[in-house]
Amino acid sequence: MNEIEIRMLYHSHVYGGDTIKIGFIGPGKVGVSLGRYFTHKGIELSGFYGKDDLNTIDAANITKSKFYNNIQDIIKDSDILFITTPDDIISIIDIELSKFDLNNKSICHTSGSLKSNVLCNAKHSGAMIYSLHPIFAFSSKETKLKELEDIYFSIEGDILEDSSIISVLKLIGNKYFVRKAEDSSTYHLASVFVSNLALSLLDIGTSYLKKLGLDDEEALNALKPLIKGNIDSIYAKGFVNSLTGPIARGDITTIEKHISVLEDKDKDLYKILSFNLLKLVALRDKNNADITENIEECFYSMENKSQIENVLSNSKKHLEIYKFLGGVN
Structure with a gap:
């Protein structure tokens, strides 16, 4: 039986x-929102x-819980501690926590980019x-609880099926998945x-409507149905x-007009995103499995233009768009 299994056996006995x-x-926003949800x-x-005592008292009042001005007391009173601070403070808190006996305690941070081992000192003091x-953007302490029903959690660390943190995830009913520590940066990049x-x-996108005289609110509201309709379609159809749009249709005339009014700072971005759309067009229009296997490799290895041209060879208009975009500096 390894160290983690021994600890978890003891956890199960203690918690019962x-x-x-x-x-x-x-x-802050994450801590209070999760506290309300839990x-x-x-x-x-x-x-x-x-x-900050005032913010902490406010958080305790909102969640009808206790205000602590002493870290030792909240450790003593908690089985699981969530660190919901900015990333650059987590290691500092880890050192503070490690000054106390953390046996039978679980310590979690809620950063998507940092590994669990940023809490290595707490681990040495006995914590899981x-x-x-x-996976959610918390913009307020008053996050609607209904919205939190649908969010996923990802977890990495001292995970066993009967660990207390897994029990919490099962109790709240949200879906979750386990990630490897070495995948943390890739995972966070997706978000x-x-x-x-x-x-x-x-x-x-809204900045180009603002050039026509619309203000921020008008531009965003005008585009809202388009944004929402696109997202809904992706979930419904993939x-x-x-x-x-013009890339999907192979409408090079429209794309040429776009290039003519694009600001220089946006041209490379337009090109990169359009190339990715061409990849999706190639997937849509694929005629055999051999081409399908090469599509991802071709479009993310832009130096091999002959392969990309071969993938798009079934559509002269899309091949023309590819060549035209290839000339954007």
């Missing part, structure tokens, strides 16, 4: 049928600890450690692409079957 109490270090799901909170990341970078892309 008793209620597991969860505490939060960090009274309470909604019948999980008991010990309370909140944080550097985890990176438990909710950044569809959240932060998508936000940036929407900002760029990426390939949701293709629309």
